[in-house]
Amino acid sequence: MLENIPEIFLSITDKEFRILVAIENKMKFYEWVPIEEIVNFTRFDLKEVEYLLSKLAQNKLIHRNDKTYEGYRIYFEAYDLLALNAFVKRGTINALGEIIGIGKESIVFDATGGIIDRRVIIKLHREGKSSFRHVRVKRETTGERRHLSWLYAARLAAKKEYDALVALYPQVSVPEPIDNNRHAIVMSMAKGQLLAHSRLDEPDWYLDEILSQIKKTYGLGIIHGDLSEFNIFVNPEGCEIIDWPQFITPSHANANEFLKRDIDNVVSYFNRKYRIQRDIEEIIKTVLRKNKNMVYH
Known part of the structure; x- marks a missing residue:
């Protein structure tokens, strides 16, 4: 799945991205976002929402639950695409390359960005996927919404790392911080x-x-x-x-x-x-x- 992210990114339509944003937004309030909430957020009609959801499910970007009601939520692959889409719209990245590193708590992609097609990396944090060890989120921040722990953990870890790079660069030899969105950081490629x-x-x-x-x-x-x-x-x-x-x-x-x-x-x-x-x-x-x-x- 990870290796297919560049291809999937190119195939996702603006309306499909709108569906993912709707689910991401409403996950603040629901463990499984009701389809009615997705319709209300996107202002698409029900039949179109059902069709778009089926396409996203085929790409394994969303998960469906119908035990008590029809609801949806996103996981990391969809979160990756939302961050990448933000970087593309800002002009931070122009092309996404291959995976050049996989760790327990992050995945790193090769990329190019900016008006000079500078070679950069995109680091996608994965802290919440396996543990909540390095990122402390106060209970009052998440309340009872424990299903959001992965989202908060990854987002806060990326923000914390980006803030450190901003504070240190260029006085200390660290990668140059370029952009941050959700759980992702764009930075210069480490030399050597x-x-x-x-x-x-x-x-x-x-x-x-x-x-x-x-x-x-x-x-x-x-x-x-x-x-x-x-x-x-x-x-x-x-x-x-x-x-x-x-x-x-x-x-x-x-x-x-x-x-x-x-x-x-x-x-x-x-x-x-x-x-x-x-x-x-x-x-x-x-x-x-x-x-x-x-x-x-």
Whole structure:
């Protein structure tokens, strides 16, 4: 299904998108959106709505329930298309490429965007699909609408990551944030290759570069919170750090613990692979040293 998203996107009509928006909107109030509500929202007649729903169901973009009444809801594939449609209408993306990464909590597509057809990536968050671990939503926000947990989790994770990139770029080596809609982020493609898959000729220099980025990040009031060799890209100019939805600020109750874990993960990796020895406590002291440019978010 995921591999077919570009083809399905091109085949979806404006009226079908209107149906998806109607269901998305009314899911705030219903676990299964009654067909009457879809008719009222779209102002299409019932027969046309039934036809459009059948087409969307064929593409597995909506789910139907008829146990107590005829109702519908969307899942991630439809949510993906709604975000992509928003990006296209804004001119953020012009073409969607192949999937270049699949993780437990995100899917990444290659794309081009802007007036110069710049190569970018689209990151689609998937937090709510398997767990609600990294995104805390207060009970009063969702009320009793637990069926919306996946939607809120993914949307809030994307918003949080986008906000982090906006706060850090360009002072810190992170992807350039370009746009955000729903659970999706458009950003520049990270340069180089993952640290975990690299063999460095000057590992000491790269370790210093990464620790420098950690210090700069802390100076801007942000701690990554899940840093490792799997979310650091290295290139001839230095490094680039990705994956920020779980970031915390230095005012967090466990900030020092998360900061130490980030540093320990990086230093331990360089020790295992390159036998480089560094004093973690001294590094932490250097990062924590007062910075007149400190900003708390």
